[in-house]
Amino acid sequence: MAPAIQISGVSKRFRLYHEKYQSLKERVIHAGRVPYEDFWALRDVSFEIEQGETFGLVGHNGSGKSTLLKCIAGILRPTSGEIRTRGRLAAMLELGSGFHPDLTGRENVYMNASILGFPEREIDAKFDDIVAFAEVEEFIDQQVKHYSSGMYLRLGFAVAVHLDPDILLIDEVLAVGDEAFQRKCLDRVHQFQREGRTIVMVTHSADTVRQVCDRAAVLDHGELITVAEPGETIRVLRERLFPGEALPESADGELPGFAAAEGVEGVEGDETPPPLDPSRDQARLRNLLARILDVSLEYPGSTERPYLEAGDPLIIRVSFKATVELDDFVAGIAIHDDEWRHLFGTNTHLLGMDFGTVSGRGAIEFRIDSVPFLDGTYHLTIGLTNSPDTLIYDWWEGKIQFEVMNPSRDVGTVRVPVAVTMETELEPARARKRRRLSAS
Amino acid sequence: MTTLSEPTDARVIGSRLGLREQVGQIWAYRHLLLRMVRKELKVKYKNSFLGFFWSMLNPALYLVVFWLVFQVLLQAGIPNFPIYLLSGLLAWNVFSTGLSSAAVSITMNGALVSKVYFPREILPLASVGAALVHFFLQSVVLLAALVAFRYDVSFAHALAIPPALVSLLLLTSGLAIFLAAANVYLRDTQHLVELGLLAWFWMTPIVYQQQIIASRLDGKSWEWVQWLNPMTSVVLVFQRGIFNVVSTANSGSSVRPIADTPGAVLRILPSGMDAGWYLAHIGAVALVGIVILILALAFFGRVAGNLAEEI
Numbered sequence: 001m002a003p004a005i006q007i008s009g010v011s012k013r014f015r016l017y018h019e020k021y022q023s024l025k026e027r028v029i030h031a032g033r034v035p036y037e038d039f040w041a042l043r044d045v046s047f048e049i050e051q052g053e054t055f056g057l058v059g060h061n062g063s064g065k066s067t068l069l070k071c072i073a074g075i076l077r078p079t080s081g082e083i084r085t086r087g088r089l090a091a092m093l094e095l096g097s098g099f100h101p102d103l104t105g106r107e108n109v110y111m112n113a114s115i116l117g118f119p120e121r122e123i124d125a126k127f128d129d130i131v132a133f134a135e136v137e138e139f140i141d142q143q144v145k146h147y148s149s150g151m152y153l154r155l156g157f158a159v160a161v162h163l164d165p166d167i168l169l170i171d172e173v174l175a176v177g178d179e180a181f182q183r184k185c186l187d188r189v190h191q192f193q194r195e196g197r198t199i200v201m202v203t204h205s206a207d208t209v210r211q212v213c214d215r216a217a218v219l220d221h222g223e224l225i226t227v228a229e230p231g232e233t234i235r236v237l238r239e240r241l242f243p244g245e246a247l248p249e250s251a252d253g254e255l256p257g258f259a260a261a262e263g264v265e266g267v268e269g270d271e272t273p274p275p276l277d278p279s280r281d282q283a284r285l286r287n288l289l290a291r292i293l294d295v296s297l298e299y300p301g302s303t304e305r306p307y308l309e310a311g312d313p314l315i316i317r318v319s320f321k322a323t324v325e326l327d328d329f330v331a332g333i334a335i336h337d338d339e340w341r342h343l344f345g346t347n348t349h350l351l352g353m354d355f356g357t358v359s360g361r362g363a364i365e366f367r368i369d370s371v372p373f374l375d376g377t378y379h380l381t382i383g384l385t386n387s388p389d390t391l392i393y394d395w396w397e398g399k400i401q402f403e404v405m406n407p408s409r410d411v412g413t414v415r416v417p418v419a420v421t422m423e424t425e426l427e428p429a430r431a432r433k434r435r436r437l438s439a440s
Numbered sequence: 441m442t443t444l445s446e447p448t449d450a451r452v453i454g455s456r457l458g459l460r461e462q463v464g465q466i467w468a469y470r471h472l473l474l475r476m477v478r479k480e481l482k483v484k485y486k487n488s489f490l491g492f493f494w495s496m497l498n499p500a501l502y503l504v505v506f507w508l509v510f511q512v513l514l515q516a517g518i519p520n521f522p523i524y525l526l527s528g529l530l531a532w533n534v535f536s537t538g539l540s541s542a543a544v545s546i547t548m549n550g551a552l553v554s555k556v557y558f559p560r561e562i563l564p565l566a567s568v569g570a571a572l573v574h575f576f577l578q579s580v581v582l583l584a585a586l587v588a589f590r591y592d593v594s595f596a597h598a599l600a601i602p603p604a605l606v607s608l609l610l611l612t613s614g615l616a617i618f619l620a621a622a623n624v625y626l627r628d629t630q631h632l633v634e635l636g637l638l639a640w641f642w643m644t645p646i647v648y649q650q651q652i653i654a655s656r657l658d659g660k661s662w663e664w665v666q667w668l669n670p671m672t673s674v675v676l677v678f679q680r681g682i683f684n685v686v687s688t689a690n691s692g693s694s695v696r697p698i699a700d701t702p703g704a705v706l707r708i709l710p711s712g713m714d715a716g717w718y719l720a721h722i723g724a725v726a727l728v729g730i731v732i733l734i735l736a737l738a739f740f741g742r743v744a745g746n747l748a749e750e751i
Contacts, residue, residue, distance in 0.1 A: 006450070014749060024628040070748065074453050074557035077745025084450035094555045100479060102486045111479060114472040115556050 002086055003048040004167055004198040005072060009081035012042040012067055012222075041067040042078070043222045051086075051166075052196040054189075056209045056216030056230070058237055064222040065202045066171060069093070072200065073169050087166025087198070090116050092157065094171070099152065101145035105136055108144050109159055118163045126162045133184075134158035154181060161188050168192060170201040179405070186212070206234045206338070210401075231398065290322040290329065290384045290393035293361070295400055297380075307403035310374050310415040314402070316366040318382055320394070322359045326386070329358040329393075333366050334381040335373075337413065343373070349387045372415050374406040457741035459734065465559040472558055476566035480541075481573055495574045496581050499529055506647050517706055518649060519688050523591060524708070526582045527682035528646035528675040530575055531604070535612050535671060536637050538571035542616030543623050543630045550751040560744055561737070564620035568613050575605075582682070598681035600718045607722050608674045610729030618736035621743050624750050644671045650679075651687075651707035670728050673721035679709060680718060686711045 017036045042064045049055045057065040070076040072083055073091035098115040099108045109130055113123045123130075131140050134154040136147070144152060160168070170189075189212060192199055203209060209216050209230045216233040218225040220240050226233065299305070301312035308314060316333060332347025348355070348364075380400040384393040408415075466473070485491040503522050510516045518524050542564035546553060549563055586593065623629035645653060650672065657663045666672060680686075687707045710717075743750075 002450075024626060024632075071453060074451075075554065075748045077453060077457070078455055080455055082452055082454040084452050086450045089451075091557060094551075098552055098556055100483060102483045103479065107479075107482070111475050114469075114475045115552070115558050117469060117472070117558065119471055 001051050004051040004053070004086055005049040005200065006084040007048070007068075007072070007081075008046050008083075010042055010045045010068070010071060010078040010083060011040060011080045012064070012071060012076065013079040014039045014041055040222050042071070042219075044081070045219070045222075045224045046081075047217055047224060047227045049198060049200060051198055052193075054193055054199040054212055054214050055201070056213035056233070057200065057202045057219065058204060058206075058209060058216050058233060059219035060204065060237075060240070062221070063219040065219050066093075067222075068219065069169055069171055069200065069202045085167060088117070088164070089167040089169065090118075090160050090163055090165035091169040092160045092171065093169070094156075099144050099156065102143055104142055105131075105140040105144055105147070105155060109140075109155065112156065112159045113163060116160065116163060116165075122163065130155075130158045130162045133162065150181065157181075157185060157188075161192070165197070167198045167200065170199065172202055172204075206237070209233060234398070286392050286395050288394060289324055289391075290320050290326060290358070292382055292384060292394045292396050293319045293321055295319075295380070295382055295396060297400070297402055305405075307405050308371050309405050309407050310372065310410075311370050314368045314371050316368075316380065316382075317363060318366075319361065319363040320384060321361045322393075325357050325359040326393070327357045328387040329355050330385050330387050330389070331364050332383045332385065334383070336379045336381065337373075338377050338379070340379070343378070343413070345381075347383070347385070349389075354387075371404060373404045374410060374413055374415055375404060376413070377401050377403055455745065457744055459737055459741065462559065462561065462737050462741055466561055466565070469559050469562055473562050473565055473569060476562060477569035477573065480566055480570040484570075492577055495577050499526055499533070499578050499581060502529060510647060516648065517688075518708060519685060520589070520591070520683070523582070523585060523589075524649075524679065524683045524685075525647065526578075526585070527678045528644075530578050530582060531608060531674050531678045532641065532644060532646050532671065533578065534568075534571045534575045534605075534608055535674075536641065537574060538568040538612045539616055539619060540630075540633055540637060541570065542567035543619040543633045545616075546620045546747060547623055547627070547630075547751065553751055554748040560620075560747055561617055561740060564616040565613060567620075568609065568616050571612070572609065586682070592684060593682050594680065594684040597677070597684070597715050597718060600677045600715050600722060601681045603719065603726070604674050604677040604722045607726035607729050610726055610733055611670055611674075612729075614729055614732030614734075614736045616736075617733070617740050621736075621740050621747070624747055625743070640669075640671065643669055644675055646675055649706075649708040650676055651709065654710065655707070667721070667724075670725040673718075673725050676709065677718050677722055680713075683709075685709070 015036045016039050045064075045068065057068055059065045067076065069091075070093070071078050072085065073089065073093065075091070075093070098112040100111065103111065106127075109127065110120060110123055114120070131137055134151070134157070136151050136155055139147060139151065144155075147155070189199060193212075199212075201208070201212070213230050213233075215227060216230055217227045218233055218236045218240065225240065226236050228236070296317045298315040298317065299308055299312060300315060302308060318331060320331075322329070330347050330349040332345065332349075334345035335343045337343055378401060379398060380402065381395075381397040382400070383395045385391060386393070406415075481492075485494065490497070503525055506525055507521055511518070511521050545563040545567045546560060553560060553563075585591070619629055619633055650666075653666050657666060686709045687705050
């Protein structure tokens with residue numbers, strides 16, 4: 001099958017004028033010597049995106065990822081090179097961007113669909129679905145300037161996803177809207193994936209890449225660094241984002257980012273830059289005398305939900321296989337937040353447990369009675385080591401995440417139960433006075 | 441599960457846009473063009489009490505003012521002046537409102553242009569389309585006047601009106617596309633357009649009669665310069681078909697600063713010319729229009745890839 005998108009040798013140059021002379025007077029005054037600099041937003045980028053693939057474009061700000069998406073959409077044209085796309089294409093670079101505030105929701109749905117290049121009869125057939133998806137039934141004949149921003153976004157998204165594009169281009173739109181809407185969007189993206197449509201999304205969230213994408217391309221300063229599986233992409237991205245700050249390899253084999261036996265682990269606070277995905281370093285040190293076979297998470301307090309709420313219990317079950325007899329077997333867990341700050345770590349040695357001799361298959365359970373974290377995605381690291389922490393048997397990092405939602409209005413990372421009482425001088429005094437007045 | 445459409449021919453996005461591709465894209469997005477025209481009209485008169493009457497009021501006001509100035513004060517002496525004026529003014533208004541709204545069509549829709557792909561030529565073309573709709577609305581006023589006065593139009597010459605309208609649209613579209621793109625790079629364009637249109641209006645025989653220019657240039661070697669203004673040809677066709685008075689006994693007073701006819705005859709339109717003569721002129725305008733349109737599309741194709749960035 002021919003690839004859905006072929007990008008061959010695409011470069012894009014922007015001419016940055018030091019000052020933008022847009023009026024005739026300024027042009028005349030600076031005739032012929034308007035200072036400018038050439039800025040290459042993309043340099044000779046080539047790769048292919050297969051049909052049915054969900055593809056991420058990642059990179060830091062200014063990497064050219066959004067420029068590339070705009071070129072694929074046809075909004076910008078490459079300075080050289082070309083892009084071939086096969087199939088109908090819908091781009092969502094900004095939800096509801098075609099909306100006119102003075103037109104009604106109904107008129108805008110038709111308008112938006114026309115802008116995306118879809119014929120009216122197709123919209124007629126899907127109109128009710130679009131309105132139902134956007135949950136704006138009562139307001140559809142009102143001017144959209146009276147819409148809330150949420151309604152605006154929902155309607156924009158609804159139009160784009162109901163028109164059966166073969167290729168859907170998304171630029172960070174999943175990052176807007178409330179949680180419920182985001183989940184709805186994500187569901188729709190999954191449906192598109194099942195239906196074999198091609199999705200290209202620009203994102204800088206490692207989470208999105210890991211959860212949604214089949215492959216991703218990393219761009220840096222307009223150059224294509226790699227096209228790879230999500231895990232590899234994120235590793236490369238972190239490396240590019242924080243160059244020269246690779247984790248030091250401790251001489252004594254102490255494992256950074258993990259609860260060390262002595263508890264003298266270096267400060268992992270804000271001043272430490274987020275480390276590279278350390279899996280490489282630990283992975284290299286693994287000797288695999290014991291192997292992690294599987295790690296499963298159980299949410300006993302929330303069997304219905306795919307996420308935890310702050311305060312819920314969490315069970316981490318690790319099944320492993322020791323290939324030889326090990327008499328100093330330690331299993332540990334560590335939790336990092338999305339910026340790879342080390343939030344918590346412990347191991348069976350620190351917890352004062354000794355398993356004696358371990359061999360063959362086994363399973364170990366970590367029970368956390370109350371997960372103290374607020375919103376976010378948390379990364380779970382599992383390590384099997386010996387008790388002086390000098391050998392690593394196996395190490396899983398960056399493979400397991402869990403989500404925590406925060407039903408309360410607390411902010412921050414950690415939930416701290418708080419009780420409040422109040423006493424004042426003034427209030428009782430006034431009350432006494434009032435009582436006296438009413439008595440007299 | 442919805443079936444995916446068959447993999448069609450690849451769409452190629454290269455550094456430049458070929459003319460054929462441009463035209464193909466505009467055609468593929470023709471429903472958007474209609475939507476845009478409707479939007480432009482709807483938005484223009486949304487929340488206004490008189491709505492579409494405004495577009496009819498515009499020529500009515502012109503009519504009153506020009507009638508006062510030229511017929512009453514200057515005693516130009518054109519019979520049925522309202523019909524003479526409207527027949528030319530309506531054609532002019534397509535050109536004028538089309539161009540002035542097209543000039544800002546891309547800059548005003550910056551959010552759209554930078555976020556969504558569609559052939560950007562659609563925006564200036566929609567301005568021309570909206571001007572055409574106004575033309576038909578204003579024609580209602582003219583038709584009502586013709587019927588009310590049981591006015592005799594020249595059906596033989598009126599046959600040249602549809603081709604004249606087509607060539608007017610070609611000319612207007614070409615200039616509209618050019619101006620819309622130019623305004624992105626040079627914002628003075630929109631102001632220059634307003635001034636240029638004002639001058640152009642008075643260079644075109646709409647309020648006065650073409651024969652004034654013709655008689656001044658009569659016998660001179662550079663007589664042809666008057667035909668450099670394509671709008672003269674367009675306007676003449678409308679006037680000949682609808683107004684249908686080539687010359688008339690001069691009933692004006694002795695003070696005739698504009699009506700310079702020495703004898704008793706006030707000449708208004710070229711005399712003795714059949715429909716073929718008018719069609720030839722229209723053909724020339726159409727040719728000019730097509731050349732401008734092709735040049736404008738070529739210019740647009742060169743800059744279209746950067747419009748989203750330059751806005």
